[in-house]
Amino acid sequence: xxxxxxxxxxxxxxxxxxxxxxxxxxxxxxxxxxxxxxxxxxxxxxxxxxxxxxxxxxxxxxxxxxxxxxxxxxxxxxxxxxxxxxxxxxxxxxxxxxxxxxxxxxxxxxxxxxxxxxxxxxxxxxxxxxxxxxxxxxxxxxxxxxxxxxxxxxxxxxxxxxxxxxxxxxxxxxxxxxxxxxxxxxxxxxxxxxxxxxxxxxxxxxxxxxxxxxxxxxxxxxxxxxxxxxxxxxxxxxxxxxxxxxxxxxxxxxxxxxxxxxxxxxxxxxxxxxxxxxxxxxxxxxxxxxxxxxxxxxxxxxxxxxxxxxxxxxxxxxxxxxxxxxxxxxxxxxxxxxxxxxxxxxxxxxxxxxxxxxxxxxxxxxxxxxxxxxxxxxxxxxxxxxxxxxxxxxxxxxxxxxxxxxxxxxxxxxxxxxxxxxxxxxxxxxxxxxxxxxxxxxxxxxxxxxxxxxxxxxxxxxxxxxxxxxxxxxxxxxxxxxxxxxxxxxxxxxxxxxxxxxxxxxxxxxxxxxxxxxxxxxxxxxxxxxxxxxxxxxxxxxxxxxxxxxxxxxxxxxxxxxxxxxxxxxxxxxxxxxxxxxxxxxxxxxxxxxxxxxxxxxxxxxxxxxxxxxxxxxxxxxxxxxxxxxxxxxxxxxxxxxxxxxxxxxxxxxxxxxxxxxxxxxxxxxxxxxxxxxxxxxxxxxxxxxxxxxxxxxxxxxxxxxxxxxxxxxxxxxxxxxxxxxxxxxxxxxxxxxxxxxxxxxxxxxxxxxxxxxxxx
Numbered sequence: 001x002x003x004x005x006x007x008x009x010x011x012x013x014x015x016x017x018x019x020x021x022x023x024x025x026x027x028x029x030x031x032x033x034x035x036x037x038x039x040x041x042x043x044x045x046x047x048x049x050x051x052x053x054x055x056x057x058x059x060x061x062x063x064x065x066x067x068x069x070x071x072x073x074x075x076x077x078x079x080x081x082x083x084x085x086x087x088x089x090x091x092x093x094x095x096x097x098x099x100x101x102x103x104x105x106x107x108x109x110x111x112x113x114x115x116x117x118x119x120x121x122x123x124x125x126x127x128x129x130x131x132x133x134x135x136x137x138x139x140x141x142x143x144x145x146x147x148x149x150x151x152x153x154x155x156x157x158x159x160x161x162x163x164x165x166x167x168x169x170x171x172x173x174x175x176x177x178x179x180x181x182x183x184x185x186x187x188x189x190x191x192x193x194x195x196x197x198x199x200x201x202x203x204x205x206x207x208x209x210x211x212x213x214x215x216x217x218x219x220x221x222x223x224x225x226x227x228x229x230x231x232x233x234x235x236x237x238x239x240x241x242x243x244x245x246x247x248x249x250x251x252x253x254x255x256x257x258x259x260x261x262x263x264x265x266x267x268x269x270x271x272x273x274x275x276x277x278x279x280x281x282x283x284x285x286x287x288x289x290x291x292x293x294x295x296x297x298x299x300x301x302x303x304x305x306x307x308x309x310x311x312x313x314x315x316x317x318x319x320x321x322x323x324x325x326x327x328x329x330x331x332x333x334x335x336x337x338x339x340x341x342x343x344x345x346x347x348x349x350x351x352x353x354x355x356x357x358x359x360x361x362x363x364x365x366x367x368x369x370x371x372x373x374x375x376x377x378x379x380x381x382x383x384x385x386x387x388x389x390x391x392x393x394x395x396x397x398x399x400x401x402x403x404x405x406x407x408x409x410x411x412x413x414x415x416x417x418x419x420x421x422x423x424x425x426x427x428x429x430x431x432x433x434x435x436x437x438x439x440x441x442x443x444x445x446x447x448x449x450x451x452x453x454x455x456x457x458x459x460x461x462x463x464x465x466x467x468x469x470x471x472x473x474x475x476x477x478x479x480x481x482x483x484x485x486x487x488x489x490x491x492x493x494x495x496x497x498x499x500x501x502x503x504x505x506x507x508x509x510x511x512x513x514x515x516x517x518x519x520x521x522x523x524x525x526x527x528x529x530x531x532x533x534x535x536x537x538x539x540x541x542x543x544x545x546x547x548x549x550x551x552x553x554x555x556x557x558x559x560x561x562x563x564x565x566x567x568x569x570x571x572x573x574x575x576x577x578x579x580x581x582x583x584x585x586x587x588x589x590x591x592x593x594x595x596x597x598x599x600x601x602x603x604x605x606x607x608x609x610x611x612x613x614x615x616x617x618x619x620x621x622x623x624x625x626x627x628x629x630x631x632x633x634x635x636x637x638x639x640x641x642x643x644x645x646x647x648x649x650x651x652x653x654x655x656x657x658x659x660x661x662x663x664x665x666x667x668x669x670x671x672x673x674x675x676x677x678x679x680x681x682x683x684x685x686x687x688x689x690x691x692x693x694x695x696x697x698x699x700x701x702x703x704x705x706x707x708x709x710x711x712x713x714x715x716x717x718x719x720x721x722x723x724x725x726x727x728x729x730x731x732x733x734x735x736x737x738x739x740x741x742x743x744x745x746x747x748x749x750x751x752x753x754x755x756x757x758x759x760x761x
Contacts, residue, residue: 012180014222015266015549019214020177030241033058033092041071043334045319046132046285047272049075050334055098056302057108057128059084064209069168070335070676071553073136073260077339077393079168080225080262083159084139086128089115093126094131101653103319103680104132104285132273133281136260139231146249154256157241160225162215164393166401169336173400180214180222182190207318209233211240217394222718224263225277230277231257247659271323286547292318296356297727299692302720306653309645313688316655316680317352324390327366330359331656340405341389342367342412343472344682347619350419351686353426354693357727361421361432367416368439370405373447377462384446386412388470401465409467409504410459413443414499418632428702428729433510440507447500456492456550457500471496473563473598477605478612479549482558482603487551494546495566497534501527502570514704533574544580559592560600562620568627582628586636591667594647595621595640601662608662608672615674618644618656622687623693629694638715641691645717647671696721696737696746702729710760712746714739722749731755
């Protein structure tokens with residue numbers, strides 16, 4: 001239930017609270033410490049909350065060269081904290097160590113610089129712990145390690161700009177809402193004063209002090225960051241800065257703490273119920289994580305570094321889960337894409353079927369619930385179409401962006417159909433198959449309507465604030481021909497035609513099972529005809545390779561890219577052409593030693609730092625590795641795995657990034673990071689499990705109660721691999737793989753159920 005808001009031209013009354021425009025009541029500001037260089041960051045996530053800080057746990061209020069714009073505390077596409085700055089006597093603490101290993105909590109150990117008032121450097125230890133769990137929690141322990149009593153001020157400065165995430169990303173706005181001040185009436189003369197303290201803390205009546213940052217959006221909603229202090233209360237406030245005057249005897253420790261609740265119209269902005277204390281929040285997170293780990297396939301090997309990569313991926317899949325109504329799926333990545341996506345969520349769910357098929361089920365259900373129903377050019381919605389992106393921030397609510405949801409993607413609909421069939425093969429979930437059958441028919445009808453015009457599924461932007469490119473390479477400069485020139489739309493991407501081919505073939509099998517022979521025959525014929533046209537129109541005889549796309553005139557976009565690699569395992573290529581594509585992808589202009597580039601380094605448009613024009617993407621490579629494996633090119637697939645694994649093992653927390661730069665791997669050089677890559681990121685994380693699936697080569701057929709394991713192959717860097725708690729249909733089983741020379745043996749270590757396991761060498 002939405003609370004009532006009463007407004008006068010200058011005053012807002014919200015359930016007993018009074019706000020006025022911030023400019024009517026200026027408050028003093030606490031100076032921030034200026035950083036001269038961009039800071040590395042730590043990232044936390046809990047469902048619909050995420051936090052990005054510097055390595056000391058601060059969100060700086062100012063820095064040269066704009067610092068890192070992604071820093072802040074975000075919920076539902078709104079930045080609720082744009083400043084969180086701990087200072088000691090007006091100075092920045094000195095970092096000793098910090099970690100965000102758990103993903104939902106971070107810990108920082110720091111100390112003091114030399115303070116002129118007599119505090120020697122490195123005499124005070126400051127330990128910070130931050131946890132997300134429906135709210136933001138921090139506890140700070142301050143210890144005196146000198147032999148004498150010390151006195152100093154410790155301050156925490158807060159601010160909230162309440163920017164929409166799209167503003168943070170650089171989207172311009174003509175107008176925005178207004179910052180507010182929470183005010184109270186004094187007992188004398190009914191005068192308003194700032195409730196958030198430009199005064200000593202003890203003048204407030206409440207035993208627990210609080211600060212409130214507030215903002216009213218253009219849609220009238222009031223957003224608040226409510227900061228409630230715990231343990232020792234601040235001695236005074238200066239604007240939105242809380243200050244403690246600390247006196248610590250030798251080896252004395254004092255604890256400070258607070259909680260930040262994010263509110264929208266006085267209701268919690270987060271879908272997660274907030275704990276009361278940090279200890280409770282941490283316990284709740286750890287318990288939920290344990291429940292998650294009990295549900296998934298546990299994977300282990302005989303190599304420590306490989307196990308670290310696996311454990312990080314398992315934990316990141318847990319962290320990336322996000323609730324949307326009654327369903328949970330994987331958000332695409334932090335910080336920019338912590339939202340519901342079509343393509344990203346579908347690909348990640350497919351990658352992780354061996355980890356937990358429940359991810360796929362909820363992804364299918366959630367996207368089906370938002371399946372297009374009407375023609376809407378602004379949102380590019382069409383009946384049967386699967387969405388691209390759903391946003392909840394002010395710009396979406398005010399129709400400044402079309403993401404309510406936005407449907408500008410050409411591939412999410414066939415990818416939904418592919419996952420629908422894959423999920424059934426793993427689970428034999430008849431109930432979900434039947435429930436989603438009308439959605440599958442609607443999705444196929446959308447594909448058929450959109451292929452009538454030029455025989456291929458193509459895209460062309462309709463919305464003025466939509467995406468120009470609507471495949472997985474969706475940046476504006478990536479669809480280029482051999483000369484490096486941009487192609488004109490509509491664009492028919494090669495991999496999208498392969499997705500349509502696979503969707504038709506897989507759905508035909510389900511239709512045949514459902515005794516819908518009319519649909520099965522029609523879809524199989526459609527697929528055969530598509531395959532023939534595809535060979536005629538997309539194949540570049542002079543390059544012995546597949547074109548990236550066809551442009552609006554039906555001409556080939558004839559650059560050498562990674563996109564045809566997505567087609568390799570889907571059956572649309574004749575075998576000899578599939579082998580030609582596979583060989584070309586591994587040439588030096590494409591394979592840089594870590595992975596396959598998005599665009600050939602021989603292209604005039606090549607840029608190793610370009611988002612889609614020369615960088616390397618783990619998920620792109622994992623899909624290609626699956627294609628190589630499907631062709632029997634096992635050594636080549638394992639070489640690709642090894643490059644990606646070597647790259648991942650050198651990343652912070654052994655976490656694969658969204659992408660990295662396309663520079664050549666030479667000697668001992670490290671992979672070159674892409675400056676603003678999301679991490680954790682869903683399909684980069686999912687690529688870990690897709691590469692594992694490539695190695696062990698599980699082929700489930702839960703409907704016929706069978707699992708085939710075809711020619712498993714471990715790389716030379718791994719001798720043994722175990723899968724525990726693997727689910728196929730109603731059966732749970734443990735599998736052990738062991739390599740001896742070039743041969744890998746598989747053994748069923750444990751089985752609970754009557755699944756037939758067939759191991760084929």
